[in-house]
Amino acid sequence: MRALPALTSLFLLAALTACTEDARDALRPSKTGCYVGSASEVHLSAEQASNAATIAAVGMRDGMDEHAVAVAITTAMQESELINVDYGHDDSLGLFQQRPSMGWGSEEELMDPVYASFKFYEKLQRTDGWQDMRLAEAAQAVQISAYPELYEQWESDAEVIADAFAGGEEAGLVCVSGSADEKAADPAALAEAYEYHWGTSVSDVEETRLVIETGGAAEGWNRAAWAVARAYDHHIATVSFNGMVWTAGEEEWSEPAAEVDGDADGEAQVVEVADSTAVLVTFAAPE
Template identity: 70%
Template sequence: MRLLPALTSLFLAAAVAGCTEDAGDLLRPSPTGCYFGSGDDRTHLSAEQAANAATIAAVGQRDGMDERAVAVAFTTAMQESELINVDYGHDDSLGLFQQRPSMGWGTEEELMDPVYSSFKFYEKLRRTDGWQDMTLAEAAQAVQISAYPDLYVKWEDEATAIAAAFAGGAESGLMCVSGAADEVAADPAVLAEAYAYQWGIEATSVDDSTVVIGPYDAVPGWNRAAWAVARAYDHSIASVAYAGMVWTPGEDGWVAAEGEATEVSDEPSQIVVTFATPE
């Protein structure tokens, strides 16, 4: 007797027939991953993609590259790997940028390290004459020398939106609906180590439940806050606070901290990353 499927069908039919907002919410899939921008044109990445994008942006800023350079890197990685650190590709290509050991980019082990592969991408971009005057797709092609140069164009708008959050200082520019990865690094020291490796600077302080970064002015501060939010899934992060605003996992995104004014502060501020308490 298939009672449960039958009841489920009746329930869904009734919900749809009602055409109510509640019914629509009931049938709509729950949001996942991370969102950039606002409104109907928001750009979506999975938690894994967002974490890799955060790494690419951190390495670029560490090495003095600007928001546009980060957007070029995103345009490239979104076409080459969809921002997934894959260990396969055409011929011996692998990693976020599908770089080839046989072409002198590095060893297989090095190219599977997102920090190293990002560094190598920016290194060649920096040596490319006139890249600043090229479109994002043209600059990506100048680095990659792809057999399909026209494919980079379709990623330019999304890459620009993501770069605004990770390298452009966009206030509250990243919202992630965070769960918990299968293997969660819930140790604040692990996040602090990742921050030092990717950004090239130590966290201000680390204890059993928090990592403090900064203080920083608005642009570098929001970039680093976005980096922390993008790591929430892998690190069991409960909240990220910066400039009078607080992010917690869920659909609300950034909200004014309790007791704070609604205006976002432009004063140098610390980024405080708080970890979830183990159950």
């Protein structure tokens, strides 16, 4: 009979441990935002990822390479944390904290991430030897900051981000903030943004799909990452390229079969998967 208290204590300890684990699971924050790199090395908010995608697209549009994009990302991470802020030291504005009074452009222009990125690359190109400089060194050559050493802390993250958006890394970006049901679909707006950022038109745009032709695997993955970075703002349901699909809110790309489980009515749903010649973006059907 004396063994009963000990046995009861063991049961209580087991129950308490289980409750503690449940509480930890409940308190553990769910993943949000976007994850960059094959091992999700860098975490960005949806806004940061969108701005990084813009910086990369403008660079490639203007003939800049991955190194130049990494320089620009390094700079923007230090200057604004990749947030398009409308304030800063003196009259500094935007992603790169460029100043109207220093001839970078008007306030309205500098608050446009496409224009701001263009102006950054324009000055970078005029910098002798930038191609052989470290990222922080090249960033300082453009910005002429009073604190040049601060750029160094962002170099490794910037390289990962540049690889996903400009280096052709396979499945280099996923975003888990929200789902396609939370905002209104607007394929035409995404097509317009693509033309503005990349300087070329999409191949096809319809009510629930958009097609971007590519010139190879690297180009395709760069454009696929650009689309994923805009998933929340444009009500994107899936992005597909080279036999793989990313679905809004999912933590990884997948290689789906031709059909998946049924919908609410029990009917099988066909999954359209793009090959290596185009990026396919689909949108939730309008209600």
